[in-house]
Amino acid sequence: MTDRAPYAADPANHGGREFPARRGGHDTAEPGERRGPRTDFQRDRDRIIHSMSFRRLKAKTQVFIAPDGDHYRTRLTHSLEVAQIGRVLARALGLDDDLTEALCLAHDLGHPPFGHAGEAALHEAMGRHGGFCHNAQALRTVMRLESPYPGFDGLNLTWDVLEGLAKHNGPVTAPNWALAERDAEFPLDLKTWPSLEAQVAAVSDDIAYDNHDIDDGLRAGFLSLDDLLEVDFLADQWRAVERRFPGAPRDRQLRELVREQIGLMVNDVLTHTRAQVEGLGSVEEVRGAGRQLAGFSPEMAEHERTLKAFMYEKLYYHPExxxxxxxxxxxxxxxxxxxxxxxxxxxxxxxxxxxxxxxxxxxxxxxxxxxxxxxxxxxxxxxxxxxxxxxxxxx
Known part of the structure; x- marks a missing residue:
């Protein structure tokens, strides 16, 4: 395993918990104290996995609303795939892979039924009362709604996890009511960039849905190979797959295309991020850098924007x-x-x-x-x- 990088988050020196550790009456530790075999970030991950909100993701829309088929992704399987990519990136970069995994698993806990369609409906219904945002709702869920412990509301996750959920997409200068309330009760330093673990979780989400949505779109018949070949980036990878696996069944070639693209994006993130963090000596320097450090190179970012535009046109905005x-x-x-x-x-x-x-x-x-x-x-x-x-x- 890669040695811990100096700019990685440290589970023995995290930002604390909102409620004192002993109030919950369960196995946890004060910052810097180790109880039992798990670190505090591992405890956070396990609390998320054991939550009812996490289990309900198995029946929430990822791309297709209430699909009949058993093989389409849901918010749960998507979150697991994000976590798998996140752990790979975190380990290779010397980051805390448990914190990364916890953020990947929890990032969609605030999604309502029917995905972004349900979110739009709730935002409209709540127009007079501050609107609705699934990212802020995820924080509200883990801090107040999901409450299995007798000593406090919420899961009482570490500051580092809450910070990452609040701003994994970057600094928040105009928080909505839900995020502002949580920040007032347990300040999350919203105006700075988050840890590299949170930044890795965000780009892992992009990699997962950019490519796995292609897989589901092909299975549903909403996308075709001819559609994919309209995108130069995809066409280049398809030609490489055909050269490597001539005569293989078409469905296997297409799945190989998806895997190939994930590999390319992961390697690009690793190369670009290593260059960005060179010389950094602490997680505080990451937060104080004033810019995103973990992500795609400029060239890959342009490919990814083109791919997203294609997916909106051909899949997300498909008439059906x-x-x-x-x-x-x-x-x-x-x-x-x-x-x-x-x-x-x-x-x-x-x-x-x-x-x-x-x-x-x-x-x-x-x-x-x-x-x-x-x-x-x-x-x-x-x-x-x-x-x-x-x-x-x-x-």
Whole structure:
């Protein structure tokens, strides 16, 4: 294993936890103290894996809404694939791979049902009350909503994990209400760049969905080889695959194309990031660098932007996808209206915690809906309105 780099986050010297370690009554440690076989970042990862919010990702949309097929990715399998790429990058760079893995596994915990379509519906419904953002909702989830311990709300993750979730895409200069509330209660230094582990988690997410969405799009028939060959970067890799595996079944060649691209992107990130961090001696210097250090080279970044534009045109904005997204948005919007008008439609435990006035009331209703799986949201809509939403399965 690669030696720990001087600019890596240190689980024995992390930024602490919001609540004192002993309040939870479970195996944890104060900063600098080691109890049991796990580091604090390993404990954080395990708390995320054992959370109900993580388990529910198995039935939340990644690309296709409520797909019939068993082989399409969900938010859960996507998160696992992000974590696999993240660990590879972190180990090769000498970073803390447990912190990286925890961030990769938790980055989508705030996603509502039906992916970005559900997020758009909740943002519109919450327009008068500060809107909705899945990144901020992930932080709200691990800090307040997911509460298995008797001594405090939330999972009581280390500052380093919370910081990485809050700003894995970079500094936050205008936090929405959810992020601002959490930052006020446990300051996360929002205006600086995060650790390299958080930056690696972000680029791992890009690598995973850029390429695995191609795989799912091909399986669904929304993308074809001819489509892929319109992108020079993909065409170059396809020709290389054909030369290496002439006569192989087409489906295996296409899967090899996806693997080849992931490898190219991973190696590019390693080369570029090593050059960017040369001479840095601490994680504090990473946060104070004032720029992104872990990511694609300028050339690969341009390829990646071209690939994203292609995927939006051919897959994400495919007419069938757009139609399904509109039906999904309508389902979420109708749920919000129903619960706002009649709170008795919500489970007892949610009624008990529901404030009487806004914005707290609307935000709690949003918390309930955001935690739903695709299938549960459709069942709730059917129970309230008398019919199951139609046309949401588009593959």
């Amino acid at each position: 996808q757009v139609a399904a997204a509109e039906r999904a948005r309508d389902t979420v919007a109708r749920l919000f209206v129903a619960y706002s008008q009649d709170a008795s439609l919500m489970p007892d435990e949610w009624q008990e915690r529901l404030p009487q006035t806004d914005p707290g009331r609307a935000r709690t209703i949003t918390d309930f809906i955001a935690g739903m799986t695709d299938s549960f949201a459709m069942r709730c809509c059917a129970q309230i309105y008398g019919e199951r939403p139609r046309g949401l399965t588009n593959v």
